[in-house]
Amino acid sequence: MPEGNMIAYNIVGGTAGEMEYPLGFLERCRKIFRHFEIYCSATCSVAGILFTMFVFNENLRSKKIFSRAVAFLIVELLVFSMFVLIARTWIPDQMAFYFFCVLLMVVALIVGCHLSFTMDMTQYIAPLFLMSFILVTISIYFLVVNNFMEKLKPYAYLIFEICLTSVMTLCSKSVMLHAQTISGDRMVQMSSDDSLLAALFLFNEFLAVYAMTFYWQINYNYFTSTDFLWMSTSTKHSHDTTPI
Numbered sequence: 001m002p003e004g005n006m007i008a009y010n011i012v013g014g015t016a017g018e019m020e021y022p023l024g025f026l027e028r029c030r031k032i033f034r035h036f037e038i039y040c041s042a043t044c045s046v047a048g049i050l051f052t053m054f055v056f057n058e059n060l061r062s063k064k065i066f067s068r069a070v071a072f073l074i075v076e077l078l079v080f081s082m083f084v085l086i087a088r089t090w091i092p093d094q095m096a097f098y099f100f101c102v103l104l105m106v107v108a109l110i111v112g113c114h115l116s117f118t119m120d121m122t123q124y125i126a127p128l129f130l131m132s133f134i135l136v137t138i139s140i141y142f143l144v145v146n147n148f149m150e151k152l153k154p155y156a157y158l159i160f161e162i163c164l165t166s167v168m169t170l171c172s173k174s175v176m177l178h179a180q181t182i183s184g185d186r187m188v189q190m191s192s193d194d195s196l197l198a199a200l201f202l203f204n205e206f207l208a209v210y211a212m213t214f215y216w217q218i219n220y221n222y223f224t225s226t227d228f229l230w231m232s233t234s235t236k237h238s239h240d241t242t243p244i
Contacts, residue, residue, distance in 0.1 A: 033087035044081035047074050051200060061197060071196045078207055089217040090224040097213040097223075104165075105206050108175040132167045139163035154219070161212045168205050175205050 033040075051074050054060060054067070061067050086094060139160045146156035169175045216222065 030087045033083040036084045036087075040081040040084040043077045047077035047081065050074050050077070051204065054200065055197065061194060067196055071200055074200060075203060078204070082207070082211070085211065085214045085218070089214060090221055092223040092225075093217040093221050095223075097217060098210065101206060101210045101213065104169065104209065105175055105202070108169045109202075112175065135163040135167050139167075154215070157215055161215070164212065165209055168209050175202065 050070060054070055054074065060070065142156040142160040142163070145152055146154070146160060149156065
């Protein structure tokens with residue numbers, strides 16, 4: 001082999017070898033977390049219990065250091081519970097849906113904070129709760145339809161996601177309602193000492209909206225090419241990264 005070709009071969013081979021280790025390590029992590037269904041479900045349940053205690057226990061929130069530690073633990077447990085879903089999708093889809101959900105949250109927060117005082121959503125909590133109850137009921141029906149009626153897939157899930165996202169962003173216990181209670185000067189407002197509680201509310205709402213997008217990420221991966229190899233060593237047809 002000519003000397004120039006030998007140098008080029010060594011450079012390419014060395015680069016490929018350097019890239020193989022992180023990609024192989026990433027794939028091993030993905031394979032491990034794909035089998036963490038029980039662990040991730042358990043951490044999500046523990047985070048839910050801790051968050052419930054954090055919401056209803058004012059004495060817990062009054063202790064600054066302890067409340068920050070509990071809030072940090074809740075966030076980490078919720079993030080860990082998402083690993084079992086993230087291991088089944090690809091980075092382009094993760095990032096695309098992530099930015100879409102962040103944009104949705106930001107728009108809802110801005111609109112909620114800048115609504116006039118005549119549109120105080122905290123005065124209409126009862127009607128908003130009834131509307132959210134109706135939307136949740138409809139969403140549950142279409143979620144069941146999506147699981148048992150093949151002809152309506154994925155449209156039934158789309159209706160489920162739209163209804164539940166509307167509840168999270170527009171109706172009772174929503175981003176816009178929390179934006180008004182956090183910003184203050186409304187009929188119902190949060191204390192300035194409850195900043196961690198407000199942050200946890202918004203984080204949970206974002207995570208709920210983002211979690212629903214994994215249906216599209218795992219089953220359809222709109223933003224990931226079939227030849228996507230530069231961030232993962234697995235493809236849909238070779239290493240069974242995405243279960244069908």
